[in-house]
Amino acid sequence: MSELMRDSEVTEALDHRHWRVVLGRIRGTFRTGSFTRALELTQRVAAVAEQMDHHPDVDLRYGSVHLSCVSHDVGGLTARDVALASAVSAVVDELGVEAAPTASQALEIAIDALDIPAVLPFWRAVLGYVDEPSPAEGALPALADPAGRGAAVWFQQMDEPRPQRNRIHLDVSVPHDVAEQRVAAALAAGGHLVSDTRAPAFWVLADSEGNEACVCTWQAREG
CATH class of the missing domain: 3.30.1360.20 (Transcriptional coactivator/pterin dehydratase)
Incomplete structure (x- = not known):
């Protein structure tokens, strides 16, 4: 190994x-x-x-x-x-x-949930997905397309309800050297910056109606 x-x-x-x-x-x-x-x-x-x-x-x-x-x-x-x-x-x-x-890029769908074990089976069934194979140690629960084509779905633990904020967002992982360009293009296209406190690991962006997407890289994640 x-x-x-x-x-x-x-x-x-x-x-x-x-x-x-x-x-x-x-x-x-x-x-x-x-x-x-x-x-x-x-x-x-x-x-x-x-x-x-x-x-x-x-x-x-x-x-x-x-x-x-x-x-x-x-x-x-x-x-x-x-x-x-x-x-x-x-x-x-x-x-x-x-x-x-x-x-190159990779797309994930992130679902915020209060009770992950309760909602995960629904998404597994409705998508026809399977549990993420060989998850990394400490990784959050995730589902994968068994054919390897569709976007992965992962689940983020919520501590309390958030009725005024969407609870499903997209994570768009891109090469580290094009992330800022992608963020700038999204902002120029009518989006706004929600948070860059974790950049360059990820920037949280939203469209004009508040629907969120994160632009992600591998940077600032190691260790």
């Missing part, structure tokens, strides 16, 4: 032309320009992954491929993930594929 690495360590070790750490995974988006080229890249990545016995998640679309990797057995990032990313970078360079490292 490999030793877990901190997000900052992984970020330092990655090829920044290709990869970013977003929501506990190494993620990269590659613009291939055609489905055939996207399939070629996917096949080459699959061959490398088989050789290394460590496999990324692959999202193949027309003209692009999105890759993400994590060490599921330990619930986090390890040297295996960094090595796989490095090997894929070599393939990307060989094929001359364009990378868009800052295009």
Whole structure:
């Protein structure tokens, strides 16, 4: 079993032309320009992954491929993930594929609840989700799409009712080097800042009617 690495360590070790750490995974988006080229890249990545016995998640679309990797057995990032990313970078360079490292993001839905055990089964059933596999130690309860496509849902403990405030919000995790730009774009689009006391871990924003979303990064979370 490999030793877990901190997000900052992984970020330092990655090829920044290709990869970013977003929501506990190494993620990269590659613009291939055609489905055939996207399939070629996917096949080459699959061959490398088989050789290394460590496999990324692959999202193949027309003209692009999105890759993400994590060490599921330990619930986090390890040297295996960094090595796989490095090997894929070599393939990307060989094929001359364009990378868009800052295009990666991950979406979560956060539900504030007074009685998490009471509400969690409803959301599990209505979404057809399952309990988050291999949760990190001390992590809050969460649900995941068994197909690996939909946004994760996690539950935040409330201490008392909040009838004047929405209790479901979106967490948008982005590369650390585009977070402030994303926040600025949201504010320019009519939103307002609710709180930046935990930035750069997250900024709490809201639309003109008070519906909230957080822009999140890995920064200021370690330790």
